[in-house]
Amino acid sequence: MSDFLPTGIQLTYLVAASLFIIGLKKLSSPATARNGNLLAAIGMLLAIVATLLDRQVLNYQMIVVALAIGSAIGAIAAYKVQMTEMPQMVGLLNGLGGAASALVAVAEFWRLLGTAEPVPLDANISMLLDVFIGGITFTGSMLAFAKLQGLISGSPITFPLQQPINALLLISYIVGSGFLLVDPTNLPVFLGLVAVSLVLGVMFVVPIGGGDMPVVISLLNSFSGLAAGAAGFVVMNNVLIISGALVGASGLILTEIMCKAMNRSLISVLFGAFGGGGSAS
Amino acid sequence: MTEALIAALFVFVLASFAGFEVINKVPPTLHTPLMSGSNAISGIAVIGALLVSGPQESNLSVILGLIAVILATINVVGGFLVTDRMLQMFKKKEVKA
Numbered sequence: 107m108s109d110f111l112p113t114g115i116q117l118t119y120l121v122a123a124s125l126f127i128i129g130l131k132k133l134s135s136p137a138t139a140r141n142g143n144l145l146a147a148i149g150m151l152l153a154i155v156a157t158l159l160d161r162q163v164l165n166y167q168m169i170v171v172a173l174a175i176g177s178a179i180g181a182i183a184a185y186k187v188q189m190t191e192m193p194q195m196v197g198l199l200n201g202l203g204g205a206a207s208a209l210v211a212v213a214e215f216w217r218l219l220g221t222a223e224p225v226p227l228d229a230n231i232s233m234l235l236d237v238f239i240g241g242i243t244f245t246g247s248m249l250a251f252a253k254l255q256g257l258i259s260g261s262p263i264t265f266p267l268q269q270p271i272n273a274l275l276l277i278s279y280i281v282g283s284g285f286l287l288v289d290p291t292n293l294p295v296f297l298g299l300v301a302v303s304l305v306l307g308v309m310f311v312v313p314i315g316g317g318d319m320p321v322v323i324s325l326l327n328s329f330s331g332l333a334a335g336a337a338g339f340v341v342m343n344n345v346l347i348i349s350g351a352l353v354g355a356s357g358l359i360l361t362e363i364m365c366k367a368m369n370r371s372l373i374s375v376l377f378g379a380f381g382g383g384g385s386a387s
Numbered sequence: 388m389t390e391a392l393i394a395a396l397f398v399f400v401l402a403s404f405a406g407f408e409v410i411n412k413v414p415p416t417l418h419t420p421l422m423s424g425s426n427a428i429s430g431i432a433v434i435g436a437l438l439v440s441g442p443q444e445s446n447l448s449v450i451l452g453l454i455a456v457i458l459a460t461i462n463v464v465g466g467f468l469v470t471d472r473m474l475q476m477f478k479k480k481e482v483k484a
Contacts, residue, residue, distance in 0.1 A: 126428050127405055133424045133470075134413045140474040143424050147467040150431065157434050163441035165449065172440070172453045176460025183461070184468035189476060195469055196423045199462045203430045206459035210435040213451035217439065220446065228392045324422050330429045337435040339395060347395055348402040349431040355406025356425055360418065367415050 118156035119345035125149030126349050130356055153345050194254035197247045197323040200330050204243025207333035208300070211236035214340050215296055225290035232339035234283045234299065240333035241303025242310060247326045249311040250319050260316025268313065275306050318375045321364050325372075328357025420473045427466025433459035 125145050132142025154173075157163065180199075187195045211233040218225050253260045282299045286292060314322055335350020365372050413421055436459050440452025 123402075126431075127409060130406075130421075130425060130428070131409045133421050134410050134417060136414060136417060136477070139417060139420060139477075140471065143420075143427075143467060143470045143474060146424060146428055150428070150433075150463055150467070153431065153434055154437070157437045160438065160441070162438055164443040165441055168449075168453055169437060169440060169456060172456040173460050176457040177464045179457075180461040180464030180466075181468060184465045184472065187469065189473075192419055192423070192469065192473055195465075196419070196426050199423075199465050199469070200426045200429070202458040203426065203432055203462035203466075206430070206436055206455040206462065207432040209451050209455035209458070210432060210439055213436075213439040213448045213455065216446070216448040216451065220448065226389075228389065320419070320422075324418075327422055327426045327429065330426070330432075334429050334432040334435070335399060337432050339392075339399075341435050341438045342391060342395065343434060343438065344395070344398055346431055346434050347399050349428055351399045351402035352406040352409075353425045353429040353431075355403040356410045357406075357422070357429075359407055359410045360413065360421060360425070363410070363413055364418050367418070 112161075115156045115160060116344070118152050119343075122149040122153040122156070123345055123348040123352075125152070126352055130352065191255070193320045193323060194251045197251040197254065197319070197326070200323060200327050201244050201247030201251065204240045204247060204326070204330040204333050206240075207330065207337045208237050208240025208244060208303070210337040211240065211340055212300065219291055219293065227287070229340060230287055230290050232336055234286065236333055236336035236340055237300055238279060238303045238306075239329050239336060241300060242307040243326050243330045243333055245304045245307030246311045247307075247323065247330075249308055250323050250326065253311070253316050254319050260319070262315045263312045268309070272306070272309050275302055275309065278302055279306070314376065318368075318370070321361060321368070321370075321372070321375050324357060324361040324364055325376075328354050328361060331355075331357055416477060420470050420477065423466060423470040423473060427463055427470060430459050430463035430466055433463055 126149050129142040129146030129149065132138035132145065215233055252258045279299060279302045282295050282302065285295050286299065311322060331350050331353025335347050335354060338346025338350055361372065365375060433456060436452055436455035440449050440456055442449055
Protein backbone atom coordinates (compact mmCIF):
# COMPACT_ATOMS: atom_id res chain seq x y z
CA MET A 107 0.00 0.00 0.00
CA SER A 108 2.70 2.42 1.00
CA ASP A 109 4.31 1.79 -2.35
CA PHE A 110 1.08 1.74 -4.32
CA LEU A 111 -0.18 5.19 -3.37
CA PRO A 112 2.66 7.34 -4.75
CA THR A 113 2.58 5.35 -8.00
CA GLY A 114 -1.18 5.86 -8.19
CA ILE A 115 -0.76 9.60 -7.64
CA GLN A 116 1.86 9.84 -10.37
CA LEU A 117 -0.31 7.90 -12.83
CA THR A 118 -3.29 10.13 -12.02
CA TYR A 119 -1.08 13.14 -12.73
CA LEU A 120 -0.22 11.59 -16.08
CA VAL A 121 -3.92 11.21 -16.92
CA ALA A 122 -4.57 14.81 -15.80
CA ALA A 123 -1.74 16.16 -17.96
CA SER A 124 -3.05 14.22 -20.97
CA LEU A 125 -6.55 15.61 -20.38
CA PHE A 126 -5.10 19.15 -20.36
CA ILE A 127 -3.42 18.59 -23.73
CA ILE A 128 -6.54 17.04 -25.30
CA GLY A 129 -8.69 19.76 -23.73
CA LEU A 130 -6.54 22.57 -25.16
CA LYS A 131 -6.60 20.92 -28.57
CA LYS A 132 -10.40 20.69 -28.50
CA LEU A 133 -10.72 24.25 -27.20
CA SER A 134 -9.19 25.59 -30.41
CA SER A 135 -12.02 24.34 -32.61
CA PRO A 136 -15.63 25.66 -32.34
CA ALA A 137 -17.43 22.29 -32.52
CA THR A 138 -15.46 20.68 -29.70
CA ALA A 139 -14.59 23.70 -27.54
CA ARG A 140 -17.09 23.14 -24.73
CA ASN A 141 -16.17 19.49 -24.51
CA GLY A 142 -12.49 20.43 -24.34
CA ASN A 143 -13.11 22.81 -21.45
CA LEU A 144 -14.95 20.04 -19.59
CA LEU A 145 -12.10 17.57 -20.15
CA ALA A 146 -9.56 20.06 -18.82
CA ALA A 147 -11.76 20.68 -15.76
CA ILE A 148 -11.95 16.92 -15.10
CA GLY A 149 -8.17 16.75 -15.39
CA MET A 150 -7.84 19.49 -12.79
CA LEU A 151 -10.23 17.72 -10.42
CA LEU A 152 -8.24 14.47 -10.76
CA ALA A 153 -4.97 16.28 -10.08
CA ILE A 154 -6.37 17.98 -6.95
CA VAL A 155 -7.86 14.77 -5.55
CA ALA A 156 -4.61 12.87 -6.20
CA THR A 157 -2.61 15.56 -4.41
CA LEU A 158 -4.91 15.39 -1.38
CA LEU A 159 -3.96 11.70 -1.09
CA ASP A 160 -0.26 12.59 -0.93
CA ARG A 161 1.39 11.59 2.33
CA GLN A 162 2.86 15.07 2.62
CA VAL A 163 -0.65 16.52 2.90
CA LEU A 164 -1.97 16.19 6.45
CA ASN A 165 -3.59 19.52 7.08
CA TYR A 166 -7.00 18.42 5.80
CA GLN A 167 -9.40 20.64 7.74
CA MET A 168 -7.67 23.88 6.79
CA ILE A 169 -7.15 22.81 3.19
CA VAL A 170 -10.79 21.82 2.72
CA VAL A 171 -11.85 25.20 4.12
CA ALA A 172 -9.44 26.98 1.75
CA LEU A 173 -10.68 24.96 -1.24
CA ALA A 174 -14.30 25.71 -0.31
CA ILE A 175 -13.68 29.46 0.07
CA GLY A 176 -11.86 29.60 -3.26
CA SER A 177 -14.51 27.57 -5.09
CA ALA A 178 -17.34 29.71 -3.71
CA ILE A 179 -15.68 32.99 -4.65
CA GLY A 180 -14.73 31.65 -8.09
CA ALA A 181 -18.23 30.32 -8.81
CA ILE A 182 -20.00 33.50 -7.67
CA ALA A 183 -17.65 35.69 -9.69
CA ALA A 184 -18.09 33.51 -12.78
CA TYR A 185 -21.89 33.73 -12.65
CA LYS A 186 -22.12 37.42 -11.80
CA VAL A 187 -19.74 38.75 -14.43
CA GLN A 188 -21.26 40.46 -17.50
CA MET A 189 -20.47 38.97 -20.88
CA THR A 190 -18.91 42.25 -21.99
CA GLU A 191 -16.55 42.14 -19.01
CA MET A 192 -15.04 38.76 -19.89
CA PRO A 193 -11.55 39.90 -20.93
CA GLN A 194 -10.93 41.73 -17.66
CA MET A 195 -12.41 38.80 -15.72
CA VAL A 196 -9.82 36.53 -17.31
CA GLY A 197 -7.17 39.10 -16.43
CA LEU A 198 -8.28 39.17 -12.81
CA LEU A 199 -8.33 35.36 -12.50
CA ASN A 200 -4.97 35.17 -14.20
CA GLY A 201 -3.49 37.61 -11.69
CA LEU A 202 -4.72 35.44 -8.81
CA GLY A 203 -3.09 32.40 -10.41
CA GLY A 204 0.19 34.29 -10.72
CA ALA A 205 -0.05 35.40 -7.10
CA ALA A 206 -0.65 31.78 -6.04
CA SER A 207 2.48 30.61 -7.88
CA ALA A 208 4.59 33.35 -6.33
CA LEU A 209 3.19 32.54 -2.88
CA VAL A 210 4.24 28.90 -3.30
CA ALA A 211 7.83 30.10 -3.73
CA VAL A 212 7.59 32.49 -0.76
CA ALA A 213 6.09 29.75 1.42
CA GLU A 214 8.80 27.31 0.38
CA PHE A 215 11.46 29.95 1.14
CA TRP A 216 9.98 30.35 4.59
CA ARG A 217 9.93 26.62 5.19
CA LEU A 218 13.60 26.37 4.22
CA LEU A 219 14.42 29.29 6.52
CA GLY A 220 12.91 27.36 9.42
CA THR A 221 14.89 24.20 8.78
CA ALA A 222 18.62 24.03 9.19
CA GLU A 223 19.10 22.13 5.93
CA PRO A 224 21.07 23.92 3.20
CA VAL A 225 19.08 25.25 0.25
CA PRO A 226 19.96 23.34 -2.93
CA LEU A 227 21.03 25.55 -5.81
CA ASP A 228 18.38 24.32 -8.26
CA ALA A 229 15.54 24.90 -5.75
CA ASN A 230 16.93 28.38 -5.12
CA ILE A 231 16.99 29.28 -8.82
CA SER A 232 13.47 27.90 -9.30
CA MET A 233 12.19 30.00 -6.40
CA LEU A 234 13.78 33.15 -7.82
CA LEU A 235 12.21 32.51 -11.25
CA ASP A 236 8.85 31.71 -9.67
CA VAL A 237 8.81 34.92 -7.62
CA PHE A 238 9.91 36.97 -10.65
CA ILE A 239 7.34 35.64 -13.14
CA GLY A 240 4.56 35.18 -10.58
CA GLY A 241 4.99 38.68 -9.19
CA ILE A 242 4.93 40.31 -12.62
CA THR A 243 1.87 38.25 -13.60
CA PHE A 244 0.05 39.28 -10.43
CA THR A 245 0.44 43.07 -10.54
CA GLY A 246 0.48 43.21 -14.35
CA SER A 247 -2.83 41.35 -14.59
CA MET A 248 -4.39 43.43 -11.81
CA LEU A 249 -3.44 46.61 -13.66
CA ALA A 250 -4.78 45.21 -16.96
CA PHE A 251 -8.03 44.39 -15.15
CA ALA A 252 -8.23 47.90 -13.67
CA LYS A 253 -7.64 49.48 -17.09
CA LEU A 254 -10.30 47.40 -18.86
CA GLN A 255 -12.81 47.80 -16.03
CA GLY A 256 -12.34 51.57 -16.23
CA LEU A 257 -11.07 51.81 -12.65
CA ILE A 258 -8.16 53.77 -14.05
CA SER A 259 -7.70 55.47 -17.40
CA GLY A 260 -7.15 53.04 -20.25
CA SER A 261 -4.80 55.35 -22.09
CA PRO A 262 -1.09 54.58 -22.10
CA ILE A 263 0.75 56.23 -19.26
CA THR A 264 4.31 57.26 -19.98
CA PHE A 265 6.74 59.33 -18.00
CA PRO A 266 10.31 60.44 -18.42
CA LEU A 267 13.08 57.92 -17.83
CA GLN A 268 10.59 55.04 -18.02
CA GLN A 269 12.94 52.71 -19.86
CA PRO A 270 16.02 53.46 -17.75
CA ILE A 271 13.95 52.85 -14.60
CA ASN A 272 12.73 49.52 -15.97
CA ALA A 273 16.26 48.53 -16.88
CA LEU A 274 17.43 49.52 -13.40
CA LEU A 275 14.70 47.39 -11.79
CA LEU A 276 15.61 44.43 -13.96
CA ILE A 277 19.29 44.78 -13.15
CA SER A 278 18.53 45.07 -9.44
CA TYR A 279 16.53 41.83 -9.63
CA ILE A 280 19.44 40.06 -11.28
CA VAL A 281 21.96 41.45 -8.79
CA GLY A 282 19.67 40.58 -5.87
CA SER A 283 19.28 37.05 -7.26
CA GLY A 284 23.04 36.70 -7.35
CA PHE A 285 23.18 37.77 -3.71
CA LEU A 286 20.57 35.22 -2.74
CA LEU A 287 22.36 32.41 -4.56
CA VAL A 288 25.44 33.10 -2.43
CA ASP A 289 23.47 33.64 0.78
CA PRO A 290 20.21 31.66 0.35
CA THR A 291 18.67 32.62 3.70
CA ASN A 292 18.95 36.37 3.43
CA LEU A 293 15.39 37.45 4.23
CA PRO A 294 15.64 41.21 3.49
CA VAL A 295 17.10 40.55 0.03
CA PHE A 296 14.38 37.99 -0.69
CA LEU A 297 11.60 40.39 0.33
CA GLY A 298 13.27 43.10 -1.76
CA LEU A 299 13.16 40.80 -4.77
CA VAL A 300 9.45 40.13 -4.19
CA ALA A 301 8.85 43.89 -4.13
CA VAL A 302 10.88 44.49 -7.30
CA SER A 303 8.95 41.83 -9.22
CA LEU A 304 5.64 43.38 -8.13
CA VAL A 305 6.76 46.85 -9.27
CA LEU A 306 8.01 45.43 -12.58
CA GLY A 307 4.54 44.02 -13.30
CA VAL A 308 3.04 47.50 -12.93
CA MET A 309 5.77 49.11 -15.01
CA PHE A 310 5.25 46.52 -17.74
CA VAL A 311 1.53 47.19 -18.24
CA VAL A 312 1.32 50.90 -17.42
CA PRO A 313 2.53 52.17 -20.85
CA ILE A 314 0.12 49.92 -22.80
CA GLY A 315 -3.24 51.23 -23.98
CA GLY A 316 -6.64 49.71 -23.11
CA GLY A 317 -7.27 48.51 -26.66
CA ASP A 318 -4.22 46.28 -26.55
CA MET A 319 -5.12 44.83 -23.16
CA PRO A 320 -6.56 41.50 -24.45
CA VAL A 321 -3.20 40.76 -26.07
CA VAL A 322 -1.39 41.72 -22.88
CA ILE A 323 -3.70 39.51 -20.82
CA SER A 324 -2.97 36.64 -23.17
CA LEU A 325 0.76 37.23 -22.76
CA LEU A 326 0.39 37.44 -18.98
CA ASN A 327 -1.58 34.19 -19.16
CA SER A 328 1.42 32.62 -20.82
CA PHE A 329 3.56 34.05 -17.99
CA SER A 330 1.29 32.59 -15.32
CA GLY A 331 1.75 29.21 -16.99
CA LEU A 332 5.52 29.65 -16.77
CA ALA A 333 5.14 30.73 -13.14
CA ALA A 334 3.21 27.54 -12.41
CA GLY A 335 5.95 25.59 -14.19
CA ALA A 336 8.59 27.28 -12.04
CA ALA A 337 6.51 26.42 -8.96
CA GLY A 338 6.65 22.84 -10.27
CA PHE A 339 10.44 22.97 -10.19
CA VAL A 340 10.30 24.36 -6.64
CA VAL A 341 8.23 21.47 -5.27
CA MET A 342 9.48 19.02 -7.97
CA ASN A 343 6.09 18.00 -9.29
CA ASN A 344 5.60 16.76 -12.85
CA VAL A 345 1.98 17.74 -13.39
CA LEU A 346 2.80 21.34 -12.45
CA ILE A 347 5.78 21.38 -14.81
CA ILE A 348 3.82 19.86 -17.71
CA SER A 349 0.77 22.11 -17.33
CA GLY A 350 2.94 25.16 -16.79
CA ALA A 351 4.98 24.52 -19.92
CA LEU A 352 1.82 23.71 -21.86
CA VAL A 353 0.07 26.94 -20.92
CA GLY A 354 3.28 28.94 -21.29
CA ALA A 355 3.89 27.74 -24.84
CA SER A 356 0.29 27.68 -26.08
CA GLY A 357 -0.32 31.10 -24.50
CA LEU A 358 2.63 32.48 -26.45
CA ILE A 359 1.22 31.09 -29.72
CA LEU A 360 -2.23 32.44 -28.93
CA THR A 361 -0.76 35.88 -28.18
CA GLU A 362 0.95 35.81 -31.56
CA ILE A 363 -2.30 34.79 -33.30
CA MET A 364 -4.22 37.57 -31.53
CA CYS A 365 -1.62 40.14 -32.59
CA LYS A 366 -1.88 38.99 -36.19
CA ALA A 367 -5.69 39.24 -36.07
CA MET A 368 -5.27 42.88 -35.01
CA ASN A 369 -2.61 43.49 -37.67
CA ARG A 370 -0.10 44.37 -35.00
CA SER A 371 3.20 42.92 -34.01
CA LEU A 372 3.82 41.93 -30.43
CA ILE A 373 6.73 44.36 -30.24
CA SER A 374 4.54 47.29 -31.30
CA VAL A 375 1.90 46.34 -28.73
CA LEU A 376 4.41 46.11 -25.90
CA PHE A 377 6.54 49.09 -26.79
CA GLY A 378 4.15 51.14 -28.96
CA ALA A 379 3.72 53.80 -26.31
CA PHE A 380 7.44 54.16 -25.85
CA GLY A 381 9.60 56.41 -27.97
CA GLY A 382 7.79 58.47 -30.58
CA GLY A 383 4.55 58.96 -28.67
CA GLY A 384 2.77 55.86 -30.04
CA SER A 385 1.87 56.21 -33.71
CA ALA A 386 -0.92 53.64 -33.98
CA SER A 387 -2.89 52.51 -30.90
CA MET B 388 22.76 19.13 -11.42
CA THR B 389 20.83 16.26 -9.96
CA GLU B 390 19.19 13.53 -11.99
CA ALA B 391 15.73 14.65 -10.87
CA LEU B 392 16.36 18.14 -12.19
CA ILE B 393 17.50 16.82 -15.56
CA ALA B 394 14.38 14.67 -15.83
CA ALA B 395 12.23 17.68 -14.89
CA LEU B 396 13.93 19.80 -17.58
CA PHE B 397 13.19 17.11 -20.17
CA VAL B 398 9.54 17.11 -19.13
CA PHE B 399 9.38 20.90 -19.28
CA VAL B 400 10.89 21.20 -22.75
CA LEU B 401 8.83 18.37 -24.27
CA ALA B 402 5.61 19.75 -22.77
CA SER B 403 6.48 23.17 -24.24
CA PHE B 404 6.68 21.61 -27.69
CA ALA B 405 3.29 20.00 -27.11
CA GLY B 406 1.95 23.44 -26.16
CA PHE B 407 3.36 25.03 -29.32
CA GLU B 408 1.86 22.31 -31.52
CA VAL B 409 -1.56 22.00 -29.94
CA ILE B 410 -2.70 25.50 -30.89
CA ASN B 411 -3.06 26.34 -34.55
CA LYS B 412 -5.58 28.08 -36.77
CA VAL B 413 -7.86 29.25 -33.99
CA PRO B 414 -10.85 31.27 -35.31
CA PRO B 415 -10.94 34.81 -33.81
CA THR B 416 -14.22 34.13 -31.95
CA LEU B 417 -12.44 31.48 -29.92
CA HIS B 418 -9.49 33.65 -28.88
CA THR B 419 -10.98 34.80 -25.59
CA PRO B 420 -12.48 31.41 -24.58
CA LEU B 421 -9.20 29.66 -25.39
CA MET B 422 -7.27 32.22 -23.37
CA SER B 423 -9.73 31.76 -20.52
CA GLY B 424 -9.52 27.96 -20.67
CA SER B 425 -5.74 27.88 -20.66
CA ASN B 426 -5.81 30.42 -17.85
CA ALA B 427 -7.91 27.98 -15.82
CA ILE B 428 -5.33 25.27 -16.53
CA SER B 429 -2.57 27.55 -15.24
CA GLY B 430 -4.47 27.47 -11.95
CA ILE B 431 -2.69 24.09 -11.60
CA ALA B 432 -0.50 26.11 -9.23
CA VAL B 433 -3.12 24.89 -6.73
CA ILE B 434 -1.17 21.59 -6.61
CA GLY B 435 1.97 23.40 -5.48
CA ALA B 436 -0.08 25.37 -2.98
CA LEU B 437 -1.62 22.16 -1.57
CA LEU B 438 1.83 20.60 -1.15
CA VAL B 439 3.32 23.55 0.72
CA SER B 440 0.28 23.88 2.98
CA GLY B 441 0.35 20.15 3.71
CA PRO B 442 2.19 19.98 7.07
CA GLN B 443 -0.12 19.98 10.07
CA GLU B 444 1.41 22.89 11.92
CA SER B 445 0.57 26.52 11.69
CA ASN B 446 3.64 28.47 10.76
CA LEU B 447 3.83 31.29 8.23
CA SER B 448 4.78 28.91 5.42
CA VAL B 449 1.57 26.89 5.84
CA ILE B 450 -0.54 30.04 6.14
CA LEU B 451 0.95 31.45 2.92
CA GLY B 452 0.28 28.07 1.30
CA LEU B 453 -3.37 28.18 2.37
CA ILE B 454 -3.77 31.69 0.94
CA ALA B 455 -2.25 30.37 -2.29
CA VAL B 456 -4.77 27.50 -2.24
CA ILE B 457 -7.65 30.00 -2.01
CA LEU B 458 -6.30 32.21 -4.82
CA ALA B 459 -5.51 29.30 -7.13
CA THR B 460 -8.92 27.70 -6.50
CA ILE B 461 -10.64 30.97 -7.46
CA ASN B 462 -8.53 30.89 -10.64
CA VAL B 463 -9.45 27.27 -11.41
CA VAL B 464 -13.17 27.28 -10.58
CA GLY B 465 -13.82 30.77 -11.90
CA GLY B 466 -11.75 30.07 -15.01
CA PHE B 467 -13.51 26.90 -16.09
CA LEU B 468 -16.99 28.27 -15.32
CA VAL B 469 -16.36 31.55 -17.15
CA THR B 470 -15.02 29.65 -20.17
CA ASP B 471 -18.09 27.45 -20.21
CA ARG B 472 -20.40 30.49 -20.02
CA MET B 473 -18.61 32.10 -22.96
CA LEU B 474 -18.79 28.94 -25.07
CA GLN B 475 -22.45 28.47 -24.20
CA MET B 476 -23.29 31.94 -25.46
CA PHE B 477 -21.19 31.36 -28.53
CA LYS B 478 -23.23 28.27 -29.39
CA LYS B 479 -26.61 29.98 -28.88
CA LYS B 480 -25.58 32.82 -31.15
CA GLU B 481 -24.78 30.38 -33.91
CA VAL B 482 -28.19 28.71 -33.65
CA LYS B 483 -30.00 32.04 -33.88
CA ALA B 484 -28.02 33.15 -36.91
